[in-house]
Each structure stands twice: as structure tokens, then as C-alpha cells.
Amino acid sequence: xxxxxxxxxxxxxxxxxxxxxxxxxxxxxxxxxxxxxxxxxxxxxxxxxxxxxxxxxxxxxxxxxxxxxxxxxxxxxxxxxxxxxxxxxxxxxxxxxxxxxxxxxxxxxxxxxxxxxxxxxxxxxxxxxxxxxxxxxxxxxxxxxxxxxxxxxxxxxxxxxxxxxxxxxxxxxxxxxxxxxxxxxxxxxxxxxxxxxxxxxxxxxxxxxxxxxxxxxxxxxxxxxxxxxxxxxxxxxxxxxxxxxxxxxxxxxxxxxxxxxxxxxxxxxxxxxxxxxxxxxxxxxxxxxxxxxxxxxxxxxxxxxxxxxxxxxxx
Amino acid sequence: xxxxxxxxxxxxxxxxxxxxxxxxxxxxxxxxxxxxxxxxxxxxxxxxxxxxxxxxxxxxxxxxxxxxxxxxxxxxxxxxxxxxxxxxxxxxxxxxxxxxxxxxxxxxxxxxxxxxxxxxxxxxxxxxxxxxxxxxxxxxxxxxxxxxxxxxxxxxxxxxxxxxxxxxxxxxxxxxxxxxxxxxxxxxxxxxxxxxxxxxxxxxxxxxxxxxxxxxxxxxxxxxxxxxxxxxxxxxxxxxxxxxxxxxxxxxxxxxxxxxxxxxxxxxxxxxxxxxxxxxxxxxxxxxxxxxxxxxxxxxxxxxxxxxxxxxxxxxxxxxxxxxxxxxxxxxxxxxxxxxxxxxxxxxxxxxxxxxxxx
Ligand SMILES: Nc1ncnc2c1ncn2[C@@H]1O[C@H](COP(=O)(O)OP(=O)(O)OP(=O)(O)O)[C@@H](O)[C@H]1O
Ligand SMILES: [Mg+2]
Numbered sequence: 260x261x262x263x264x265x266x267x268x269x270x271x272x273x274x275x276x277x278x279x280x281x282x283x284x285x286x287x288x289x290x291x292x293x294x295x296x297x298x299x300x301x302x303x304x305x306x307x308x309x310x311x312x313x314x315x316x317x318x319x320x321x322x323x324x325x326x327x328x329x330x331x332x333x334x335x336x337x338x339x340x341x342x343x344x345x346x347x348x349x350x351x352x353x354x355x356x357x358x359x360x361x362x363x364x365x366x367x368x369x370x371x372x373x374x375x376x377x378x379x380x381x382x383x384x385x386x387x388x389x390x391x392x393x394x395x396x397x398x399x400x401x402x403x404x405x406x407x408x409x410x411x412x413x414x415x416x417x418x419x420x421x422x423x424x425x426x427x428x429x430x431x432x433x434x435x436x437x438x439x440x441x442x443x444x445x446x447x448x449x450x451x452x453x454x455x456x457x458x459x460x461x462x463x464x465x466x467x468x469x470x471x472x473x474x475x476x477x478x479x480x481x482x483x484x485x486x487x488x489x490x491x492x493x494x495x496x497x498x499x500x501x502x503x504x505x506x507x508x509x510x511x512x513x514x515x516x517x518x519x520x521x522x523x524x525x526x527x528x529x530x531x532x533x534x535x536x537x538x539x540x541x542x543x544x545x546x547x548x549x550x551x552x553x554x555x556x557x558x559x560x561x562x563x564x565x566x567x568x569x570x571x572x573x574x
Numbered sequence: 575x576x577x578x579x580x581x582x583x584x585x586x587x588x589x590x591x592x593x594x595x596x597x598x599x600x601x602x603x604x605x606x607x608x609x610x611x612x613x614x615x616x617x618x619x620x621x622x623x624x625x626x627x628x629x630x631x632x633x634x635x636x637x638x639x640x641x642x643x644x645x646x647x648x649x650x651x652x653x654x655x656x657x658x659x660x661x662x663x664x665x666x667x668x669x670x671x672x673x674x675x676x677x678x679x680x681x682x683x684x685x686x687x688x689x690x691x692x693x694x695x696x697x698x699x700x701x702x703x704x705x706x707x708x709x710x711x712x713x714x715x716x717x718x719x720x721x722x723x724x725x726x727x728x729x730x731x732x733x734x735x736x737x738x739x740x741x742x743x744x745x746x747x748x749x750x751x752x753x754x755x756x757x758x759x760x761x762x763x764x765x766x767x768x769x770x771x772x773x774x775x776x777x778x779x780x781x782x783x784x785x786x787x788x789x790x791x792x793x794x795x796x797x798x799x800x801x802x803x804x805x806x807x808x809x810x811x812x813x814x815x816x817x818x819x820x821x822x823x824x825x826x827x828x829x830x831x832x833x834x835x836x837x838x839x840x841x842x843x844x845x846x847x848x849x850x851x852x853x854x855x856x857x858x859x860x861x862x863x864x865x866x867x868x869x870x871x872x873x874x875x876x877x878x879x880x881x882x883x884x885x886x887x888x889x890x891x892x893x894x895x896x897x898x899x900x901x902x903x904x905x906x907x908x909x910x911x912x913x914x915x916x917x918x919x920x921x922x923x924x925x926x927x928x929x930x931x932x933x
Contacts, residue, residue, distance in 0.1 A: 456659035459626050464673040464720070465647035474672070478663040 325541035353435025358442025583632035652721030833892025869915025
């Protein structure tokens with residue numbers, strides 16, 4: 260039989276279609292997951308937010324009543340402020356800042372020592388959250404022999420109860436030490452994938468280590484930076500388990516209460532057993548909206564910058 | 575402008591001897607090619623000269639200054655990388671300007687110099703583009719411009735033409751050579767292409783497995799290769815190597831092979847007189863030094879490869895095939911007997927064991 264190119268191409272495109280069909284089949288479950296675990300909960304949350312549902316689980320529709328109530332809730336504003344403070348401070352100092360610092364530092368030293376350092380930062384991630392939170396509470400106790408007080412006593416400071424005196428410090432440290440590992444892994448992978456020749460060329464061109472970081476490495480990991488910043492913003496916005504375990508929003512009224520925790524408190528843990536599913540759901544809906552808006556902003560900001568100002572080097 | 579001296583220079587990676595005890599002197603303004611097959615340590619040598627790799631052993635001098643501990647930024651070398659290594663996030667302008675910006679030169683001086691060197695290389699119109707929007711040849715010019723703009727004392731080029739198509743490569747070969755002669759920058763040019771090395775360089779250092787095989791002018795390498803490796807590496811059509819034992823009959827030296835005998839011209843007898851009779855040797859003769867159609871030897875035409883202007887005639891001499899270069903219009907027929915001879919003053923004899931050349 261003679262080789263017929265036409266036949267060959269026909270069968271080729273056919274098998275290609277077949278392969279693509281399989282791909283869609285493989286993707287279906289993930290679509291299912293998104294519907295079941297994201298879309299449906301979001302819609303349910305939104306709908307429940309339009310009721311004054313409690314333990315009786317009755318759908319008593321009250322329209323936008325809950326939202327009007329939120330607007331009048333004097334604590335909502337404080338808690339919104341808390342949330343923004345918590346998210347951006349943790350982000351700046353740990354989830355992005357510290358992650359970037361560790362990635363850069365450990366990729367500029369001996370490779371083995373570098374990976375040992377990075378492994379240490381993974382430990383909080385693999386420790387059960389209750390154990391991890393307890394460790395911090397134990398270290399920050401008010402007794403003179405607690406870890407924090409022992410450390411500060413070296414500088415001649417008096418022992419204090421850290422949770423009561425600096426609750427935010429504790430909240431941010433606890434979350435930050437856990438949150439650093441994610442960005443660290445992504446940034447390290449991105450930095451390691453930069454072709455060696457770029458770094459060599461920069462060295463020959465006369466760049467110092469700091470200049471290489473600033474002019475070559477950072478611009479080249481711009482996308483991972485955006486991704487981690489956006490992802491961690493959303494993750495911090497919605498996470499509250501460590502705050503719940505460490506301060507539970509205290510000390511005092513709503514000192515370290517954040518939006519997600521407030522929503523949890525109202526929906527599931529009201530004092531005296533009163534639950535407000537409806538109100539909690541309305542708060543959660545606002546969180547989802549804030550998250551979506553933030554994503555769009557991050558996207559726009561980075562896109563816009565990419566289009567308008569090419570990363571120029573200032574002299 | 576400076577001269578470069580490498581003294582007993584070595585670089586080991588664990589147990590890989592990438593460069594082994596290299597001694598090389600490059601004169602001020604000279605164009606030297608480092609030539610050798612893949613993995614022979616060419617890039618490693620360049621990176622040591624640039625200061626990226628620290629030598630395991632040995633010394634690097636620029637003029638008479640020991641450079642081993644001088645950081646790359648204080649060596650004033652310009653380097654074109656095998657991959658070009660253009661920063662993808664910077665425009666062509668910023669790429670070329672980068673070395674000057676790092677030196678904190680005033681802005682208008684930077685603009686002027688970048689424009690100057692870009693115009694010189696014919697990329698003046700491309701300054702606003704990103705490297706990804708350039709063709710291979712244009713990228714190569716940008717890499718060249720970035721290395722030139724800092725007015726380096728030494729110019730290092732790592733296979734700068736290997737990513738270009740054949741036509742552009744020939745054109746750039748001439749341009750680079752012209753440029754080097756104009757600026758008289760001491761240049762070390764890495765290539766695995768012997769034609770590039772032969773056509774461009776003042777002197778060529780042939781490397782194999784990290785060891786320097788021979789260092790000399792193209793003419794020396796072509797006419798007086800020191801060993802079989804150099805002899806086989808230099809030359810567009812590879813040299814013929816004919817195995818045999820050295821014998822003496824009637825006061826004449828001959829090479830005795832499987833099915834053939836070759837007489838060794840009398841002019842070489844002096845050199846050969848210390849070699850034991852019966853020693854296994856290899857006779858080397860370039861295809862362009864095999865005359866065909868007449869002469870004292872004969873064989874069968876095995877196959878003919880036309881090259882246009884020339885043709886390569888493969889001749890079966892019984893147990894070996896030798897190649898002869900003949901004019902393209904010379905008429906031969908495959909399978910027919912053919913007479914040939916060697917140009918007497920152009921043959922080489924190598925020791926089979928060591929590969930070293932006697933002649
Ligand atoms: N960083 C490194 N670590 C370990 N081995 C290396 C390293 N760099 C080079 N080598 C080894 O050293 C030898 C020489 O490498 P080098 O890159 O200098 O070769 P080259 O002559 O430039 O080859 P090519 O023509 O393929 O570019 C090779 O065997 C290579 O595998
Ligand atoms: Mg190389």
C-alpha cells in the first residue's frame with residue numbers, strides 16, 4: 260500500500276479530537292467540584308442572607324434587611340478596619356514580604372543550606388492548628404519564664420501578658436509564620452527557574468547582588484508575585500481559625516475581630532445560644548464581594564502597569 | 575586593551591575535569607578562537623576569564639595583573655552568551671543601556687552611546703522592542719551591542735553565530751571580523767565550527783576533553799597539526815587516515831597496510847630514522863592533497879559526492895576508503911579503477927598509540 264498523506268492527516272486529526280474529548284471528560288469532575296463546593300454555597304449564602312433564618316431553619320424572607328442592619332451596625336466598621344489592617348499587615352510582613360525575603364536569601368546561598376532553611380519554614384504548615392496555636396499561647400504567656408518574656412528580659416524589659424498587651428502582634432505572628440511557606444515555595448521555584456545566563460550576564464555587565472535582585476530577578480518573577488499577593492489576600496480575608504484559637508476576637512470587645520470571624524460568631528457561636536444564620540450569611544456575602552473586587556483590582560493594576568509602563572530601570 | 579595570560583588553569587566540577595591545566599597567551603588586540611567539540615570546556619574557560627567561575631587551580635592575568643580574585647564587574651569584559659541572555663523584561667534600549675546604567679553614567683551620555691552602537695550594528699530602529707519581538711539575528715546584534723557599549727578591554731563571545739541560519743552566519747562572520755579589526759579589542763571567540771575559527775581568528779586554541787591540543791595560526795593548524803585530533807578536526811573535508819605499519823625496504827620507508835603499500839618520500843627519512851621498524855602508524859593526507867587520474871597508486875571508485883564546484887571521490891584501496899577532492903567537472907564512474915597519488919610534501923605520519931605527529 261502506498262503512503263497517502265491525505266489519509267494520514269484525516270486519521271491524525273481524528274485521534275486528536277478523540278484526545279481532546281478525553282481531556283474534557285477528565286475536566287468534568289473539577290467543574291462538578293466548583294459547582295458543588297463554590298457556586299452552590301455562594302448562592303445559598305446569598306439567599307440565606309436575605310432571610311432571618313435561625314435554628315428553626317425557616318426561610319423568613321426579609322429582603323435586604325440584613326444589609327441595612329449591617330450598615331447601622333456600629334461594630335461592622337471597626338471590624339472592617341480590623342480586617343483590612345490584619346490582611347495587609349500579615350501580607351506585607353509575612354505572606355509576601357517574608358516569603359520573598361526567604362526565597363531570595365536562600366537561593367543566593369549554598370543550595371543545601373538554603374533548602375534546610377526553607378524546610379524549617381514549612382513546619383508550622385504541617386503542625387495541627389490547635390497544637391500550633393497552643394504553642395504560641397504558651398510562648399506568649401504572662402509568666403516571667405515564658406519564651407517571649409524570657410527573650411525580652413535579656414533587654415531588661417518587664418514580663419507582660421502578650422495576648423492582653425499586644426493582641427494584634429500575636430495574631431499577625433501566628434498567621435504570618437504559617438502563611439509564609441506558600442509564597443516561599445512559589446517564589447523559590449520561580450527564582451530557580453530563571454536561566455543562569457541572565458544572572459551571569461548581569462554580573463559581567465557590572466551588577467552587584469542587590470542590583471541583580473532588583474533589576475533582573477524581581478521583574479522576572481512579577482507574575483508569581485501577583486499570583487501570591489492576590490491568592491493570599493483572598494485567603495487571609497476568609498481565614499479566621501488561628502484568630503479564633505488565639506484571641507477569639509478579644510481581648511475586650513472586638514479588638515481583634517475580623518469580618519470572617521464576626522460572621523462565624525453571629526452564625527454559629529452567639530453568646531447565649533442565639534444564632535443568626537441570616538445575618539452571618541449576609542456578612543459572608545459581603546466578604547465574597549470584597550474578595551471578587553480585590554481580585555479584579557489586582558488583575559487590573561498589574562495588567563495596566565504591564566501595558567502602560569514597561570519596567571524601566573531608573574538611574 | 576589588554577593581553578590575557580592563562581597559567582595552569584583548571585576547573586573541576588566534582589570529578590569532571592572541564593578544563594585541565596590550560597596554558598594560553600592572548601596578545602593585546604588579538605582575535606583568538608577556542609575551538610573544540612561539545613563539552614570540551616570552552617564555555618567553562620570563558621566563564622573563568624569573565625570571573626563567573628573561580629578556577630580550581632591556576633592563574634588568570636590581564637596584562638600582568640593577577641585577576642583570580644577580581645569580581646566580574648571590575649574586569650571590564652564584554653560577553654556575548656551562547657543563549658544571548660537578553661533580559662526579556664527590558665526593551666532593546668534598556669538591554670544595551672544596562673551596563674552603562676549600572677556604572678551610573680549620565681542619562682544623555684547613555685542615550686548617545688546606545689544610539690551610536692545600535693546604529694553601528696544596524697539595530698537603531700529596534701530600540702523600543704522587546705527581545706521576544708526580534709529575530710535570532712537581531713537578538714544576536716543586541717547581545718553584541720550590549721557587550722560593546724561598555725567599551726570593554728576584552729571581548730568574550732560564546733558561539734555567537736550558532737543560532738543563525740547558514741547565510742546569515744557567513745555574513746556575520748565577516749562583520750564580526752571587520753569589527754574586531756576596527757576596534758582592536760582583544761577577543762576570545764568560542765566555537766565548535768572549525769570554518770568559523772579558521773576564517774576569523776588570528777590564532778586558534780584547539781581543546782579536547784578540557785586539554786589544550788594545539789595553539790597556533792590557522793595556517794599552522796592546517797599544515798602542521800600536532801596530533802590526530804587536530805588533524806581530524808581542522809579541514810572542511812576531514813583528513814584521510816590510513817592505518818599501517820612502518821617498514822623499510824631497499825633504504826625506503828613504506829607504510830604497509832592490509833592490501834596496500836605507500837612509499838614515504840625521502841625528505842622525511844631523517845625524522846623517521848629513530849622509529850622502530852614495525853611500529854603501527856597512521857598516514858594522514860587531506861582529500862585536497864590527493865591527486866587523481868595519474869600516479870603510482872590505484873584503487874576503485876567507491877562512491878562520488880558532488881558538491882557543485884568540487885566533488886569528493888571515495889576510493890576503495892582494499893580495506894580502507896580514502897577521499898579525494900576533485901574539480902566538479904572531472905568525469906569518474908563508480909566501480910571503475912582509478913589512479914592517484916599524494917602530494918609529497920603534504921602528508922602526515924602519526925603514532926597510532928599516542929596520536930602524536932612525527933611529520
Ligand atoms: N556547572 C557545572 N557543573 C557540572 N559540570 C559542568 C558544569 N558546567 C560544565 N560542566 C561540564 O564540564 C564540561 C565542559 O563544559 P562546557 O560547558 O565548558 O563545554 P563547552 O565546550 O562549552 O560545550 P558546548 O559546545 O556544548 O557548549 C562538560 O563535560 C560539562 O558537562
Ligand atoms: Mg558552551
